[in-house]
Amino acid sequence: MGGILLAALIAVTMVPASVAGEYELSQRFGEKTVTLSQRLSRTAEGYEATIESSDGAADRVVMDSGRSTLEWRRSYPAEGTEIVARRSGPTVTLSGTFKNKPISFVERIGDLPWFQFQELSYPAILDKRAAEFWTISRRDMKAASFRSELQGVETVEVMGAPVAARRFLLTVKGVPRAVFKSSYWLRSSDGVFLRLEVPPVFGFSGGRAELVGERPVS
Numbered sequence: 001m002g003g004i005l006l007a008a009l010i011a012v013t014m015v016p017a018s019v020a021g022e023y024e025l026s027q028r029f030g031e032k033t034v035t036l037s038q039r040l041s042r043t044a045e046g047y048e049a050t051i052e053s054s055d056g057a058a059d060r061v062v063m064d065s066g067r068s069t070l071e072w073r074r075s076y077p078a079e080g081t082e083i084v085a086r087r088s089g090p091t092v093t094l095s096g097t098f099k100n101k102p103i104s105f106v107e108r109i110g111d112l113p114w115f116q117f118q119e120l121s122y123p124a125i126l127d128k129r130a131a132e133f134w135t136i137s138r139r140d141m142k143a144a145s146f147r148s149e150l151q152g153v154e155t156v157e158v159m160g161a162p163v164a165a166r167r168f169l170l171t172v173k174g175v176p177r178a179v180f181k182s183s184y185w186l187r188s189s190d191g192v193f194l195r196l197e198v199p200p201v202f203g204f205s206g207g208r209a210e211l212v213g214e215r216p217v218s
Helices: 002-011 118-125
Strands: 021-029 032-042 046-053 058-064 069-076 081-088 091-098 101-108 130-136 143-158 161-172 182-187 193-198 207-216
Touching (some): 058 118, 118 182, 143 182, 143 193
Antiparallel strands (some): 021 032, 032 046, 046 058, 058 069, 130 143, 161 182, 182 193, 193 207
């Protein structure tokens, strides 16, 4: 159960994005703070994003017009990780090296969307009261099914200014809400990720992630 919880914590702390632009996210879990910088671009097929972390990890994600992931590439030399994952119909095939060991598997995710970097894909479900999707954990490369539920509309402070936002509850299939749940906020106007709060659970200190920088790209 501990592995599932930590995987969920990692999965929900990704990168903010909606329209084409550059975004910066600060995330803190326990004593560790990491800065994530990403650039999102439109393509003929949908979207493409590059994500760079202050701890040395670099990711590239290709998404369709509905924000579902088609391909994910991850390079993290300090960890000994170089992987590529691609979707084909109801399956995702992942191969490469993970923590200095060869890895190769096929994960069946059915008809649900694949949101590898969740906040990159959240704009697709901004107007939905509930949605389900899959994410592959960067911690252990195992897939988990998530459920997002709209909780309400409120105003939050982001970079020193009030912003109209929608608050969502995020849970993991197979894990009771009493054991793990988190809340995240999206900008009401366009779905840009604003904030994530994860409460402490079973020895995990919980954490927080928030948007600290934003710049449009022409």
